[in-house]
Amino acid sequence: MIGRPSEAEEAVPAAQLPVSVRAPAKCILFGEHAVVHGQPELLLAIDLYTLLVAQGSTRLSLNGEEDPGRTNPYLRRALESGSPPPPLALTTTSRIPRGAGLGSSAAFVAALETARAALEGGLSRPALAQRAFDLERGAQGVGSPGDTSAVVAGGLLTVNAGAGPELWAVTDGTQRWVVRRVPDPAWSWLVAYSGVPRDTARTVRAVSSRLAAPDGPRLLERFRAVAEAGVDALRSENRSEVGRLLGQNQELLREVGASHPRLEALLEAVAPSCEGAKLTGAGAGGSIVALPLPGRELETIRRVTRAGGSAYAVRVAPRGVHLVDRPASMVGIPSEGPPPGA
Numbered sequence: 175m176i177g178r179p180s181e182a183e184e185a186v187p188a189a190q191l192p193v194s195v196r197a198p199a200k201c202i203l204f205g206e207h208a209v210v211h212g213q214p215e216l217l218l219a220i221d222l223y224t225l226l227v228a229q230g231s232t233r234l235s236l237n238g239e240e241d242p243g244r245t246n247p248y249l250r251r252a253l254e255s256g257s258p259p260p261p262l263a264l265t266t267t268s269r270i271p272r273g274a275g276l277g278s279s280a281a282f283v284a285a286l287e288t289a290r291a292a293l294e295g296g297l298s299r300p301a302l303a304q305r306a307f308d309l310e311r312g313a314q315g316v317g318s319p320g321d322t323s324a325v326v327a328g329g330l331l332t333v334n335a336g337a338g339p340e341l342w343a344v345t346d347g348t349q350r351w352v353v354r355r356v357p358d359p360a361w362s363w364l365v366a367y368s369g370v371p372r373d374t375a376r377t378v379r380a381v382s383s384r385l386a387a388p389d390g391p392r393l394l395e396r397f398r399a400v401a402e403a404g405v406d407a408l409r410s411e412n413r414s415e416v417g418r419l420l421g422q423n424q425e426l427l428r429e430v431g432a433s434h435p436r437l438e439a440l441l442e443a444v445a446p447s448c449e450g451a452k453l454t455g456a457g458a459g460g461s462i463v464a465l466p467l468p469g470r471e472l473e474t475i476r477r478v479t480r481a482g483g484s485a486y487a488v489r490v491a492p493r494g495v496h497l498v499d500r501p502a503s504m505v506g507i508p509s510e511g512p513p514p515g516a
């Protein structure tokens with residue numbers, strides 16, 4: 175069992191330009207979609223990272239783009255808010271596949287808010303978690319603070335589940351979500367991108383309409399029971415039970431229309447070498463998460479690759495978003511592909 179590092183709870187310190195920030199990706203094990211409606215969720219920060227460097231400038235730019243509010247919805251939202259970001263030349267590079275349900279936008283907003291907080295004299299982590307959620311939610315219009323909290327906290331987390339001390343609570347003014355830590359059993363996970371980009375806001379709206387049907391409360395109750403059992407199974411390090419519950423959660427996600435034929439093909443491909451697997455994130459495209467049987471990680475990667483997916487063997491990233499020494503090699507190197515969240 176790996177204990178959590180004390181850095182995870184540290185406030186963002188004050189810093190001067192240039193500022194460099196590293197933010198992990200996230201992966202949801204149980205409870206996506208249901209968490210939007212106040213139900214429990216279990217998720218982890220994973221060791222794929224976005225790096226953001228902020229340098230002084232006379233105007234805001236992102237990877238050389240001079241009008242980034244036009245192409246990046248999160249910067250557009252930040253610029254339209256009451257406290258726009260200062261004029262900075264932002265450069266990002268990322269190993270988190272975009273539009274894959276692995277938190278590329280949560281990592282981007284958390285890195286941006288961390289840079290801003292450092293330049294403004296520092297900020298507590300609970301306040302950073304709230305700000306990152308406000309920005310992501312403001313841009314997407316829907317969603318829960320699960321993703322941004324995982325990126326800010328690092329480690330393994332529950333939202334609205336489990337006992338023990340609260341790490342923080344995040345609100346949208348109507349609902350309040352409570353975030354707690356769970357000890358990490360240090361298992362290896364496999365995430366695999368289907369290659370089908372997903373649209374979180376559209377999928378959240380579609381699933382929310384499904385959950386507004388007369389049987390919605392019963393479905394949400396089933397999501398709750400699976401997520402709570404999943405938290406218990408993970409806490410007791412019961413791998414086969416976690417695997418079984420991943421499968422049950424996938425059945426529910428299928429029932430509310432969040433799956434996709436490409437995801438189902440990946441799930442079928444990995445089944446023989448895994449304890450269990452399910453889609454992760456909003457679904458309707460995006461990625462799966464699998465818990466490989468001990469010693470069968472490589473076989474699972476091969477199975478994913480043969481089925482046309484892109485596999486990433488990942489572990490829990492114990493540290494949430496944090497300042498790093500300026501990686502000189504990164505300055506001036508534009509990000510591959512479009513900006514995060516685009």
Ligand code: MEV
Pocket residue numbers: 202205206207208209210275316317318319320321374378455456
């Ligand atoms: C998206 O990664 C997870 C959802 O539950 C939406 C959210 O919680 O914001 C589908």
